[in-house]
Amino acid sequence: MTPVTTRQFRPLTDTILALGATLLMGVIDADTFLEHGEVFVSAQTGNLVVGVVKLLTAGWQSAWTNGFVWIGYFLGCFVAQGLSERIAQGNHRRQMRWLMLFDVLAYAGIASFQVVLPDPWLIFLLGTVAGYELTIFRQVGGIAINNGIMTGNTKNLATSCYQALVNRDSLARQRVLRLASVLVTFLLGCAVGVWLAHLAALDVLWVASGFKLLLLAWLFVPAAMEKPMA
Numbered sequence: 001m002t003p004v005t006t007r008q009f010r011p012l013t014d015t016i017l018a019l020g021a022t023l024l025m026g027v028i029d030a031d032t033f034l035e036h037g038e039v040f041v042s043a044q045t046g047n048l049v050v051g052v053v054k055l056l057t058a059g060w061q062s063a064w065t066n067g068f069v070w071i072g073y074f075l076g077c078f079v080a081q082g083l084s085e086r087i088a089q090g091n092h093r094r095q096m097r098w099l100m101l102f103d104v105l106a107y108a109g110i111a112s113f114q115v116v117l118p119d120p121w122l123i124f125l126l127g128t129v130a131g132y133e134l135t136i137f138r139q140v141g142g143i144a145i146n147n148g149i150m151t152g153n154t155k156n157l158a159t160s161c162y163q164a165l166v167n168r169d170s171l172a173r174q175r176v177l178r179l180a181s182v183l184v185t186f187l188l189g190c191a192v193g194v195w196l197a198h199l200a201a202l203d204v205l206w207v208a209s210g211f212k213l214l215l216l217a218w219l220f221v222p223a224a225m226e227k228p229m230a
Contacts, residue, residue: 008092013224014139017100019185020215021137022147024208026189028126031197031204039065039123042130044073045151065120069127076131084136097219099136103129104212111205140178150186153179 025042032039038054040047051066083102088094106129114122138144146152157179163172196204218224 008226009096009219009224010226011139013096013218014137016218017096017137017215018140018145018147019181020211021133022145022182022185023189023192024211025130025133025147026186026191027193027196027204027208028130030190030193032123032126034194034197036119036123037062037065039069041069041073041123041126042134043149044070045149065123068120069123072124072127073131076128076133077135078131079128080132080135093219093225097216100212100216100219103133103136104209104216106132107205107209107212111209114205140182143175143178145179145182147182147186150183153182157183 029040029042032041038050040050047066047070051063051070054063054066080099083099084095087098106125110117110122110125110129117125134147134149138147157176160172160175160179163169164176193204196207
């Protein structure tokens with residue numbers, strides 16, 4: 001019988017996409033916090049806390065951008081859910097390629113117009129892309145993660161550690177490693193974002209666009225797919 005290639009990516013591919021998104025979320029959050037008025041585009045818990053603090057200490061003129069980016073983030077999650085339900089539902093490979101292509105084009109478009117975009121709109125669009133990414137790319141080693149919200153990941157890491165150490169749960173040990181990898185990747189992204197923000201602020205989004213393009217290219221590499229089935 002002639003081998004038939006499945007319509008699925010290897011689990012490693014979903015992990016690469018999720019960790020890639022996590023890394024970039026750390027990069028962009030660090031950059032926007034430093035360069036755009038202490039605003040987060042993916043870490044909405046922190047963003048809302050900072051927004052309320054600004055509102056009560058400096059007034060709405062200082063705080064409104066934090067609320068504006070929250071709306072963008074909400075919109076990104078909404079759009080991502082709609083696209084994932086309508087694009088190539090029966091073909092996961094084609095679906096993820098299209099969804100990643102939209103992600104690449106969004107980053108490249110924002111990077112191209114970042115000089116002329118008013119700062120609040122730049123942050124709004126980055127928040128929209130962050131919401132899109134968190135909704136689409138969130139599987140690491142077969143478990144769902146929050147690749148821009150480390151509060152939930154930390155809670156899950158703590159409970160998994162208990163199950164692994166006290167209950168001797170082998171599956172929990174695997175979750176510990178995967179959740180730890182997400183936290184470390186996000187922190188690494190933050191460190192890279194700080195470095196890039198101080199090195200050349202306008203290059204951060206182009207670096208992100210290039211990185212996303214590499215992830216898109218990976219989706220067309222045979223090694224990204226499951227092996228043919230006999």
